[in-house]
Amino acid sequence: MSTIKDKIVLITGGANGIGKIMGEKCLQEGAKALVIWDINQANLDKTTAELKAKNYKVYPYNVDVSDAKDIQENANRVLEEVGVVDILINNAGIVVGKMFKEHTSKEVQKTLDINVGGVMNVTLCFLNQMIAQKEGHIVNIASASSYTPNPKMSVYAASKWAVLGWSESLRLELKAEKCNVNVSTILPGYIDTGMFKGVKQPLLTPVLQPEYIAQKIVNAIKYNKVLVQSPWTVRLVPALRGILPLSWYDFVARNIFGVYGTMSDFVGRPKDEAVPEKQTAKMN
Numbered sequence: 213m214s215t216i217k218d219k220i221v222l223i224t225g226g227a228n229g230i231g232k233i234m235g236e237k238c239l240q241e242g243a244k245a246l247v248i249w250d251i252n253q254a255n256l257d258k259t260t261a262e263l264k265a266k267n268y269k270v271y272p273y274n275v276d277v278s279d280a281k282d283i284q285e286n287a288n289r290v291l292e293e294v295g296v297v298d299i300l301i302n303n304a305g306i307v308v309g310k311m312f313k314e315h316t317s318k319e320v321q322k323t324l325d326i327n328v329g330g331v332m333n334v335t336l337c338f339l340n341q342m343i344a345q346k347e348g349h350i351v352n353i354a355s356a357s358s359y360t361p362n363p364k365m366s367v368y369a370a371s372k373w374a375v376l377g378w379s380e381s382l383r384l385e386l387k388a389e390k391c392n393v394n395v396s397t398i399l400p401g402y403i404d405t406g407m408f409k410g411v412k413q414p415l416l417t418p419v420l421q422p423e424y425i426a427q428k429i430v431n432a433i434k435y436n437k438v439l440v441q442s443p444w445t446v447r448l449v450p451a452l453r454g455i456l457p458l459s460w461y462d463f464v465a466r467n468i469f470g471v472y473g474t475m476s477d478f479v480g481r482p483k484d485e486a487v488p489e490k491q492t493a494k495m496n
């Protein structure tokens with residue numbers, strides 16, 4: 213997609229964090245309408261009010277992206293009430309942030325349902341419409357943890373490795389089809405949104421400012437960038453894992469870059485900021 217102007221943009225998890233910033237940036241680029249899907253009604257109301265006050269066309273929907281039925285029902289509503297989505301940003305995601313042995317199976321399932329199932333099921337609802345109109349762009353927010361293992365991040369890393377593999381495969385399928393639907397996969401390091409509150413910064417890897425990475429992602433749509441790896445040290449990870457014996461990579465990641473200790477003081481979001489449950493959601 214070389215332009216965002218006059219396009220309909222849908223962002224999941226668009227009521228907070230980088231999703232909220234990307235939404236406003238797309239509207240500033242001239243998007244015809246912004247569709248926000250989020251499970252947090254209070255943030256949905258707040259973000260919608262802020263953007264409407266600036267005379268933007270905003271369509272908020274309370275959707276739980278871990279629920280395929282909820283996704284399908286709301287996708288039907290979007291088609292009827294707004295139109296065909298041109299640009300889809302799969303951004304909603306969660307992290308639990310503890311040792312794997314401490315997880316409940318519900319926490320594992322919920323993380324995979326949102327971070328992996330959500331991304332694929334939302335895309336399924338809009339992809340064929342994009343192919344039919346021979347234009348579209350899908351952005352999938354993975355993570356630097358799509359590349360590296362990390363203690364206290366096992367389930368999150370698993371989900372983001374899955375997003376990377378799926379997103380890159382989808383890109384190849386759509387390229388072969390010559391349907392003019394592009395895919396960008398985003399692999400950011402830690403971002404200062406509160407989702408990873410308490411993490412330590414690895415060597416030479418500053419915690420990203422939300423504005424900065426949001427702009428990079430919007431630019432990826434404008435300039436058809438297939439992969440965004442930020443900051444630059446993220447690029448080192450697959451290179452080092454490819455050329456070093458794994459025990460050497462572990463040494464470098466743990467002792468030189470400090471990657472494996474980044475989550476030791478993780479606290480995440482305080483309880484009152486945590487993602488609420490929708491009535492249809494299955495987790496307690």
Ligand code: NAD
Pocket residue numbers: 224225226227228229230231249250251252255275276277278302303304305306326353354355356399400401402403404405406407408487
């Ligand atoms: P955030 O917590 O600020 O925003 C996430 C949004 O997703 C929230 O508005 C939340 O309500 C929504 N959401 C959560 N569960 C949902 C569900 N079931 N259905 C619909 N919406 C739901 O997070 P952020 O830091 O802006 O992260 C955005 C994306 O970037 C996520 O996919 C995250 O994994 C990824 N990421 C974040 C970081 C970081 O350090 N923050 C680093 C790399 C990648």
